[in-house]
Amino acid sequence: MNDKYEAVIGLEVHAQLLTETKIFCGCSTKFGNAPNTNVCPVCLGHPGVLPVLNKKVVEFSVLMGLATNCKINEKSIFARKHYFYPDLPKNFQISQYEEPICENGFIPIELKDGSKKNIRIKRIHMEEDAGKSIHDQGDNTLIDLNRTGTPLIEIVSEPDINSPEEAYLYLTKLKQILTYLNICDGNMEEGSLRCDANVSVRLKGETKLGTKTEVKNMNSFRNVEKALEYEIERQIDLLEDGKEVIQQTLLWDADANIAYPMRTKEEAHDYRYFPEPDLMPVVVTEEWKNEILSKMPELPDAKKERFINQYNLPKYDAEILTSSRELADYYEKILSVTKDYKAASNWVMTEVLKVINEEKISINEFPISAENLGKLIELINKNIISGKIAKEIFSEMLKSNKDPEEIVKEKNLIQITDTTEIESIVDKVLMQNQKQVEEYLSGKEKVWGFFIGQIMRETKGKANPQIVNDILKNKFEMIKDSK
Structure with missing residues (x-):
């Protein structure tokens, strides 16, 4: 212009x-x-x-x-x-x-x-x-x-x-x-x-x-x-x-x-x-x-401000979540099950909206109930499943809207938190990949991701990521000390 x-x-x-x-x-x-x-x-x-x-x-x-x-x-x-x-x-x-x-x-x-x-x-x-x-x-x-x-x-x-x-x-x-x-x-x-x-x-x-x-x-x-x-x-x-x-x-x-x-x-x-x-x-x-005024619902601007203040969400999250009344309602129904406001926001803004946009459906047609998504978030927070396994369960829920707890039991997806079990898997991975061990010790820190990937593969994604990181770190410190 x-x-x-x-x-x-x-x-x-x-x-x-x-x-x-x-x-x-x-x-x-x-x-x-x-x-x-x-x-x-x-x-x-x-x-x-x-x-x-x-x-x-x-x-x-x-x-x-x-x-x-x-x-x-x-x-x-x-x-x-x-x-x-x-x-x-x-x-x-x-x-x-x-x-x-x-x-x-x-x-x-x-x-x-x-x-x-x-x-x-x-x-x-x-x-x-x-x-x-x-x-x-x-x-x-x-x-x-x-x-x-x-x-x-x-x-x-x-x-x-x-x-x-x-x-x-x-x-x-x-x-x-x-x-x-x-x-x-x-x-x-x-x-x-x-x-x-x-x-x-x-x-x-x-x-x-x-x-x-x-x-x-x-x-x-x-x-x-x-x-x-x-x-x-x-x-x-x-x-x-x-x-x-x-x-x-x-x-x-x-x-x-x-x-x-x-x-x-x-x-x-x-x-x-x-x-x-x-x-x-x-x-x-x-x-x-x-x-007539008494029938007025909470309007978008007021809802957005409340989401920012009540749930401590970034402005960007609040704007997306309140873009429609139905989406805002879906988000708040999740919070009846979990109080992890940010995790709930992340799941809605990434996984839920991705499916809605790809399938060209409304939130009312989305197959996973808000309550079940809230349960899935809680399973992660309680260390019952890993984030990676949660994505697999989410895909399963899209097909059936089954309770995520049922899917975990049926498919034996409970997260491995037993340190002895994880330690033996870490030892096995290090033993089988001596070349990468030497690379890491020589300063190639990018190889760290390779080890995490191998360990998660051995455990079919069920190992607790934090425990894996801690044990792997200890193992490398022990290897360095022995040299």
Whole structure:
């Protein structure tokens, strides 16, 4: 990016709410059902039908507002937003405009240099989703109205974001909060989290905003980052060439890594907003707000700080372990069995997450229970098994989720701690490898690892490593003294 310019970015994020039914009718919101089966006269916009507001949608919206430091408006109203798309059966969308349910909040993000920045939230409002147009089924465009009327909240940031990196951090944090609250699954591929970006550039030091464009069709946070990088460079190149930036909507093509124009950008008046006559104002009393607040779970930032303070974990560990609510819960269930906080963290961050990433599964699908992993850690700490044997048992547990104590008994994997037995094995290894003994005595200390490896092989990894080290050290001292 040209150092003369700065980017000004505002994001509009649509989050599909995890309610069982739609916002204004009783139709199912289940994803993946046969096309046009989750529909009724209300969401199809038949004449004479009346919408009835889903109470759960209001509660989820207020919960998100409270989690993002917003003011919850006691009174908010719905409005009709008019536009004419084939997948919008009523030819208007019920949304909120002048009086949204939540306003003036913020989300803190932490930049790579460790500094913190608050991204202000202008508003959070409730609205219904449109249907889906399918363009890749031959010559005709097909319409699936299953999604029509699915409840959304739109989270609109102020133009406080100044780089694609900040946008990525903000979106990651937003998704984390939504999933912690369990009000949205955050799945961009299935369309339950969608992001549009308003982008402009201006000379550094300027206070006046440049002409903005809106970029759509970004189905991952990395694509948002790439699309913003592209659009910022494109606008700077235009200005450097003495040309104007045109206010328009652009679609991001992830395969070609370019954005191309879709239409000139509408202004608010183009939508002919007016109050929805079929719905009463939404009134959130102080009592109802407090009732919703009482259901608030521990949020990611608070959980991260608690993990650092309560479990004495490094910041890096705490960030990874609290990246999702389910992962944090899994970690804390391990601690119901073992109090070795750091060992539990290491096992989750290395072995557990390695399997999850390789198998592309969630922590909820991970085959080893937290309790059994805690037992495995305790077996190491009690010197019943070695760390090496623990890895073998872990592999076995992945297949069966058996209690690790059972596996140890079945396979006779108990660690050898008998010093007499280990000493005889050390003597045997030294006797069979006289050349390496001479090399070690002549100063080649790297050979030490060779001896440890041979001893562990002889004991099938069951010898206590510390006892092996101590005996081997004593043996070499005795050899040196005898010379």
